[in-house]
Amino acid sequence: MSLSPNERGRYEVNSPIIELKNITKEFSGVKALKGVSLTVYPGSVHALVGENGAGKSTLMKILTGAYSKTSGEILYNGKSIENMDPKNSKKIGIHCIYQELNVANYLTVAENVFLGSQPVNSMGLINWKQMNEKAKEVFASLQINLDPKHVAKNISIAQKQMIEIARAITQEAKILIMDEPTSSLSERETEILLSLVTELKNKGVSILYISHRMDEIFRVCDTVTVLRDGTHIKTLPMSEVQNVDQLVELMVNRKMDDYFNKIEVPIGETVLKVQNLSKTGVLKDINFELRSGEILGIAGLVGAGRTEIAQALFGLLKKDTGEILIDNQLTKINNPSDAIKLGIGFVTENRKETGLVLKQTVRDNISLPNLKKFTKSLLVNKKAEKKVSEDYKQKLNIKARTIEQTVSTLSGGNQQKAIIARWMIQEPRILILDEPCRGVDVGAKAEIFAQISHLAKQGVGIIMISSELSEIVGMSDRAIVMREGVIAGELSKDMITSDNILKLAFGGGISA
Amino acid sequence: MLNNTSTNLNINQNKQTTNWKQKLYVIFDKGSTTIGLALLFIIMSIITTDFLTVDNLLNVMRQSAVLCIMAVAMTFIIITGGIDLSAGSQLAVSGVVVSGLIVAGVPIPLAILITVLIGGMIGLFMGTVISTQNIPPFIVTLAMTTILSGIAFVYTEGTPVVITDAVFRQIGRGYLGPIPTAIIIMIIVAVIGHILLSHTRFGRYVYTIGDNEEAARLCGINVKWVKTGVYAFGGAITAIAGIVLASRLSSGSPNAGTGSELDAIAAVVLGGTNLFGGEGKITGTLMGVAIISILNNGLNLLNVSSYNQLMIKGVVILLAVWLNSIKARKKASV
């Protein structure tokens, strides 16, 4: 639903609820934000877009008080607020779903939903029953199936994301910040979230919405602000934005014509063959093959078992039955080390927990599985290591001051790029990418896809798991669609359309 | 209709069996400490006739009171991801303080109150340093160990302060009916600790901080306060342990309690609390305390020579934790 010009006028007459004025932020001498201003009106959805490292998350963290600003002013209902901290911002009704998820792994799902504000009874004791029931209600309204009493440790990243969303709802915030809330969600959950955003807006909640998925911006946002390199480029009502290309141009400061850079390469021999792969309750009778130079897309809803296929291939999931053949040779893959030796690379979907070595530098993170390549007579050749890391920093346009910067201080998208670089250097024969562009901006996505194509050209077989239909459609030579642990269908190149994928994912059939 | 009913029945039956299975699973899953404790208990009962008597069991419980009270405090601290290596010295300080006060003629209730307050202040100090200055608890409390020990020695000039007061002696040695007072104090502390940890917001914040400090902060939890509070609470509780010990020994000695922090930590970990924080239970800690105390008691009863006691203790603790870790490995290998 879009607003009539009339309605929008009404909001603009309203006084702003939040004004950020001239915000700057320095990190050990480097400016991440250079005098950014932003005005948010009640009952509107304000999009914040920009490349990775543009400063979106930083700006939001300043608004919630998670970071302290270097200079500038925050006004709430016209009143200046000094010393913003998470507690204060919560008090005035600002709630944020951060880009990096904040789930306490050992607490239950319900407790995570009510983290910091668990309901208590008259004696000050936690009211478990009420908490669990409330959590159940929220989950029901979000149409997700999660046991509130379950420990949060073992749920998937998408489910963790849904916990955060549930938390946001229960807070009854006046200003809700969503920093890439859909980055690990698939179509179904995204739909639920978007309708939720609209619903909240109609209740008068102001929403700040950050996403790299342009279609979402067009669907739910009223206003958009573009940031680039820590500066404010433009704020304009969505009605004045003609198309995606215009917005992207503002973001990346150049014209983009092809987002996917897909190169057609000749498909070679079968490199990987999976036969009758099963794991009770997770995967059932999975059969597929992959050829060299081929990009095989795997689509499906969250929880459909896509990640599990990748895990089984990489020795992370003990399969009950089934065979994995590489070059028609039966293999035994018991752990990642076996898989790597067989030439498999794996970019996981959860970079923070299973990918990044946070205390170390960008260089360390890039070279990690490749140290063997740089080892000369026992010692690691740092020069060679630096050169290669530097190379990939350029190739993937990783925005870091130097390769010696601690990786935890990079923006989310740039961290993702560092991990992808890691596996490209490995020169695998089979590369599995689980949500490779999670949180990556449009421009960088193009760079990553170009590199993926380049790998394919060199004969690497690529499995690409993605929740973004456009990626599957744009990149795959062939696609399989998963549903509840089984392969619902396989689509040949000319059959890969959003429609067909969705039909299979939701359990319908497709017409040939 | 008939069909329907039978289906219902079926479901019910299914539920029951799964409930049983689940319960068994839960015992093994959550309670491998229980299994270790049970094994130890059974073995001791078999190999020595002196073990399984009401008298001896009360004796073991009374002996474990000081350790148990300390371990309750330690559980809180470890769940935040911290540790308190100074707990032993705190024991000494509070013993010395309470006996000094009593010898100086301060009425017992007041003397106890002051001692607990001082204990709380010590914890408050450490908690403040840890939470505001970002220094690892290990090192803060290690440094505090020598500082507190030094204070206790300077204060007493190395000579234990002897308490002759018969009433004070009752705390550690006396009985309320058939039950030793020390056991009652221990139970009260454990129950309060359990409720605080598992059923109040403060307790849940303790878990959250140990699990994901950043998440806690971003949820508006005042991490510094909670952490400081935990150490202050820990200090006060440990002071209570020190008072019970002083009463048991009828004196406050600056030497008393040194090294007992390691027993307390071992008990907490044996009880399944995660040393990296975020996970743990008072009930588990109680079992850990029981394991250590029964082990000590049993080895004495069996008249095992003291060098061999050292080795056996190490091996049993290792086995008990190993038993406890099986569940963790089971989970991890999914």
Added chain:
Amino acid sequence: MLNNTSTNLNINQNKQTTNWKQKLYVIFDKGSTTIGLALLFIIMSIITTDFLTVDNLLNVMRQSAVLCIMAVAMTFIIITGGIDLSAGSQLAVSGVVVSGLIVAGVPIPLAILITVLIGGMIGLFMGTVISTQNIPPFIVTLAMTTILSGIAFVYTEGTPVVITDAVFRQIGRGYLGPIPTAIIIMIIVAVIGHILLSHTRFGRYVYTIGDNEEAARLCGINVKWVKTGVYAFGGAITAIAGIVLASRLSSGSPNAGTGSELDAIAAVVLGGTNLFGGEGKITGTLMGVAIISILNNGLNLLNVSSYNQLMIKGVVILLAVWLNSIKARKKASV
């Protein structure tokens, strides 16, 4: 032309100043331990005339050799996120073993080799338990402390094994030219440790494991092997420390070294190593060792009374870590 030159000059100057500033920044950022050490050094030099003499500085270094060697091993272990509380007992065991062998007539080089191997085996055992059974290092090594201690006592029946061999004494007490042998051994161990940690794959894996074990595993690193390797290496190195100590004492005593693990841990942490793993440097550890050794030496030279030494030591360590933590807080308070 003239204009151009001046601009060039300007640029150069600018570069230089930023370089200077950066250097200062780096010193403060990475080297607040350096500052603490320098402060301590200067203060000691001023308040006691006995401190700043070549003789005494060599003396301090010689005294610190055992601690330093232990601390190098401990650095590896702590960077993996582990800890070794049994290091002190390992010291005792290796001292007892080496003296037992020498007294039994085994040639010195062979005796040393066997001792180092046994140390490595002890480490290997602990490492295997820790890495394959998923038991916290704190508890495994705590249990090992009493086990090893028990073994050392049973083996010696509590009586120190006296070594009369004059050559063996040279290891801890002799000189190579003007430099005490112990110092040379210490330097060799530190250099090997540094190269291994900072310039080999193994070392890099050690950091990775301490930081994100799961990521390490997914990169094909054999986490279990590396961890086990670290403890085995640590055991072997600690055995060397034990040998140096035995030589210094001309005897192997089951009492020697108890408690020294805490000094070693303190030195490592003072040197900026993160107790939760993933961060640390041998150079930092050396500074930490220096702080502790200078402090001990200085307090002895100043004839500070023993109870006061306790307090002063605690306070100085606290201050030094606090100084070191300022940078961490600067970073955290973004």
Added chain:
Amino acid sequence: GSQEKAGSEKKDDGKLTIGVTTATLRHQFFIDIDDGMKKAAEDAGVELLVNDPNLDLAKQVSSIEDYMQKGVDALVVLAVDNAGVVPVVEEAKEKGIPIITADAVVESESVDTFIGTENYDAGKQLGEYLKKDIETKGKDVQIAVVTHEQSFVQKQRLNGLKEALKGIDNVKILNSQPGYDRQKSMATVENILQANPNVDYIYATAENSVLGALAALESANNKQTKIVGFDVTKEAAEGIRSEYILAMIQQQPIKIGEESIKAALEAIKGKKLDKNISVPVILVDKANVDEHFEK
């Protein structure tokens, strides 16, 4: 160079320096020795340096090295362990520093003299006393031992007592049970009483184990079982009066301290000392306790 200078400076103002490395200052016994030394040093007008390694052998060695740096005129060593200090003591002796050992024997040519209790003999003396008491009973007896077996001195006391009781066949000495501090000793004795309610004697080989045992017996109101042990303190004296404790060996720590300093001064003067200056012990029981300890 500078070291000699520092030394000569001290000689200039005529004040002698004696370096003491004690075993620990956390036990009353050693604190008393320390007091004795301080008193003697004050009387003689010498400077006394005291270092407390708190039972850490390596620290004790370091402290002697530091004394060498400072250039002391004599060393008094209360060895933590009878072997470990030998090399450093020999090094000091080579530098011409007289070595006085006190409390614990150090086997070395470099040692000028030993001052202290003959612990083995004292243990034996206590054993003889016990033997008489056992004979009056005329039945089988059990003796439990609470000790810190890691301590060399306490081991000697145990061996001495065992020697004295050799040959009586109605005596059963149980395995040594751990008792380093009071808390541990108390628990140990409580447990022993559970296993052997009829145990006749508890031999506690040091101050802390005696007091721990006393606390356990007091709290159990057990006057059947009697303690014998070492090092009478005020609390222990009370225990003797109330008949929980049968007899104890009282060493003379203050005297040991005083004698050590005296010996050190003589050695500095270049006098040859006896290898062994034994300070006698006193056996304290109910009969003579009031002579030595006021109520």
